[in-house]
Amino acid sequence: MVATMTNRSSDDRRVPHQHDDTGRPLATRELLINIGPHHPAMHGTLRWFMKLDGETIVEGIPEIGFLHRAFEKESEGCKYNQVIVYTDRLNYLSAMCNNVGYCKTIEKLMGLTITPRCTLIRVLLCELSRIIEHLVTIGTNVLDLGGMTNFWWTYNLREEVYKIFEKLSGARLTYAYTRIGGLAYDLYDGFEGEVKAVLRRVYEELKDVKGLIGKNRIFLERTQGVTPISAEDALSYGFTGPCLRASGVDHDLRKAAPYYGYDEFDFDIPVGEVGDTYDRIMIRFEEIDQSMRIVHQALLKLKQLGPGPVNVDDRGVTLPKKNQVYGSIEGLMNHFMLIINDMKPPAGEIYDATESPNGELGFFIVSDGGISPYRVRCRAPCFHIYSAAPQMVRGAMLADVVATIGSLNVIAGELDR
Amino acid sequence: MSSIDFLQQHHADVVISQHVEFDRNIVQIDRTRMLPVMKALQAERRFNLLIDLTCVDYLGQQKPRFTLIYELYSLPTKERLRIHLKTDDDVEIDTVSGIWRNANWLERELFDMFGIRFRNHPDLRRILCHHEFKGHALRKDYPVDKGQWCSDLEELTFTS
Numbered sequence: 056m057v058a059t060m061t062n063r064s065s066d067d068r069r070v071p072h073q074h075d076d077t078g079r080p081l082a083t084r085e086l087l088i089n090i091g092p093h094h095p096a097m098h099g100t101l102r103w104f105m106k107l108d109g110e111t112i113v114e115g116i117p118e119i120g121f122l123h124r125a126f127e128k129e130s131e132g133c134k135y136n137q138v139i140v141y142t143d144r145l146n147y148l149s150a151m152c153n154n155v156g157y158c159k160t161i162e163k164l165m166g167l168t169i170t171p172r173c174t175l176i177r178v179l180l181c182e183l184s185r186i187i188e189h190l191v192t193i194g195t196n197v198l199d200l201g202g203m204t205n206f207w208w209t210y211n212l213r214e215e216v217y218k219i220f221e222k223l224s225g226a227r228l229t230y231a232y233t234r235i236g237g238l239a240y241d242l243y244d245g246f247e248g249e250v251k252a253v254l255r256r257v258y259e260e261l262k263d264v265k266g267l268i269g270k271n272r273i274f275l276e277r278t279q280g281v282t283p284i285s286a287e288d289a290l291s292y293g294f295t296g297p298c299l300r301a302s303g304v305d306h307d308l309r310k311a312a313p314y315y316g317y318d319e320f321d322f323d324i325p326v327g328e329v330g331d332t333y334d335r336i337m338i339r340f341e342e343i344d345q346s347m348r349i350v351h352q353a354l355l356k357l358k359q360l361g362p363g364p365v366n367v368d369d370r371g372v373t374l375p376k377k378n379q380v381y382g383s384i385e386g387l388m389n390h391f392m393l394i395i396n397d398m399k400p401p402a403g404e405i406y407d408a409t410e411s412p413n414g415e416l417g418f419f420i421v422s423d424g425g426i427s428p429y430r431v432r433c434r435a436p437c438f439h440i441y442s443a444a445p446q447m448v449r450g451a452m453l454a455d456v457v458a459t460i461g462s463l464n465v466i467a468g469e470l471d472r
Numbered sequence: 473m474s475s476i477d478f479l480q481q482h483h484a485d486v487v488i489s490q491h492v493e494f495d496r497n498i499v500q501i502d503r504t505r506m507l508p509v510m511k512a513l514q515a516e517r518r519f520n521l522l523i524d525l526t527c528v529d530y531l532g533q534q535k536p537r538f539t540l541i542y543e544l545y546s547l548p549t550k551e552r553l554r555i556h557l558k559t560d561d562d563v564e565i566d567t568v569s570g571i572w573r574n575a576n577w578l579e580r581e582l583f584d585m586f587g588i589r590f591r592n593h594p595d596l597r598r599i600l601c602h603h604e605f606k607g608h609a610l611r612k613d614y615p616v617d618k619g620q621w622c623s624d625l626e627e628l629t630f631t632s
Contacts, residue, residue, distance in 0.1 A: 113630075118628060123601065291572055293521055304547070403493055405493070406524070406543055415523065417543075430529075434524040
């Protein structure tokens with residue numbers, strides 16, 4: 056499984072630290088080992104180079120950047136709406152949240168207020184995304200520890216949500232569902248019933264998932280007390296999201312700086328105590344429960360609100376309806392001008408953030424008043440979180456690295472951008 | 473007392489300008505004396521999270537060409553503050569990785585993407601681009617379609 060690198064200078068690193076039966080010191084040496092980037096436990100594109108003493112890690116150096124696709128550079132040559140497609144590829148487990156985070160920033164820059172129906176749909180989809188992202192995190196994390204069944208069960212549940220998203224946007228993974236000032240389409244008929252059915256399944260089947268690991272000794276021993284991080288350290292490394300809350304810090308942007316009417320929803324922020332791998336996994340179970348509460352409330356609010364527009368009524372932002380484009384010269388010109396010239400937000404710089412499943416997902420946009428952003432910066436939560444990993448794994452066992460990376464939920468698409 | 477008043481009272485000689493944009497207080501400070509200010513903000517104003525550290529290249533529009541942007545957040549007071557720092561090609565900026573540890577990687581990213589060098593940084597090397605990469609990709613004078621062939625695996629060296 057693990058490829059050893061050429062042992063460059065390990066011969067002169069002989070460290071006697073164990074003894075044989077007669078009490079004479081055994082000559083041991085530190086082992087240099089390379090894992091990844093194409094190792095199954097490295098989630099795609101992470102590489103570690105490690106110095107081991109037995110199975111204990113003396114020092115580990117991560118190397119990142121294997122999935123760097125120049126999101127920020129490419130965005131500078133795109134129009135504002137075209138960047139949405141790139142945001143899908145940041146955190147591909149919850150692309151909806153990236154779409155929403157980016158559009159929210161541009162809308163704030165342009166001073167647009169989205170419709171109440173659009174707000175509720177965005178909240179609903181973000182929370183569904185949070186559920187599936189946490190399901191994947193839990194599933195792959197436990198898979199890395201050897202629990203295969205959980206992986207199938209959580210992926211089955213994710214599949215159900217994917218079906219809904221596919222029906223909604225036409226894509227399973229990269230939705231590009233939001234538009235600046237609204238959404239690509241309204242919800243389809245029967246959406247509510249399907250979401251409720253999925254939530255019922257998630258609620259029921261998560262009990263099974265918890266049942267498999269809740270009292271599982273292998274799972275508990277592999278996660279409890281493994282690579283803990285204190286609240287102080289977590290803050291110093293810029294942790295946000297579930298990883299920060301696992302360390303006992305009660306911080307969630309949905310409560311600290313409520314957007315999209317999150318203050319009108321009834322939900323709690325689960326907080327961990329120790330900040331170890333176990334807490335980071337378990338907090339995600341709790342967050343799924345809370346997200347389900349929000350989705351139920353959002354569905355109810357949507358019903359009470361009734362049908363309405365999902366896009367802002369602004370001809371400089373929203374594309375006209377197709378019957379207007381094909382049926383009237385004004386509609387055709389409007390469509391043409393918006394596609395060719397696109398919207399031009401006022402010059403200025405803005406940072407705006409949303410609480411993505413991984414933590415604070417921020418976009419920093421500098422506009423020079425033209426049709427392309429002058430600078431797009433994505434504040435990816437797991438970039439900060441992963442930077443603490445070398446400190447966290449020092450002194451841990453080699454296998455703990457795998458458990459830790461899984462629980463930190465390092466998404467290479469977001470990490471490397 | 474807001475952080476703006478705090479800076480005006482205790483570090484007035486370092487503050488160059490100050491304005492508000494989209495409800496955010498933005499303070500431009502002198503790059504040569506930035507380190508004590510950052511330390512004070514973290515210790516006395518409790519800005520315990522360095523949310524983001526990034527840079528904008530205003531090539532041909534402003535001199536000096538780069539603006540460093542420190543986005544700070546205080547968990548206890550829920551206050552956000554943005555610090556601007558003007559810098560150029562040939563100057564070094566003090567590292568803040570001793571104050572907020574995530575600055576270590578953030579500054580490496582700026583070194584990689586913009587070629588900004590940080591004084592006293594523990595490990596200043598490229599982070600996202602390949603180590604053989606020439607130039608700095610996010611500079612405005614780097615063409616977006618310019619590819620480079622980089623193939624050698626990076627030799628990682630241990631500190632201990």
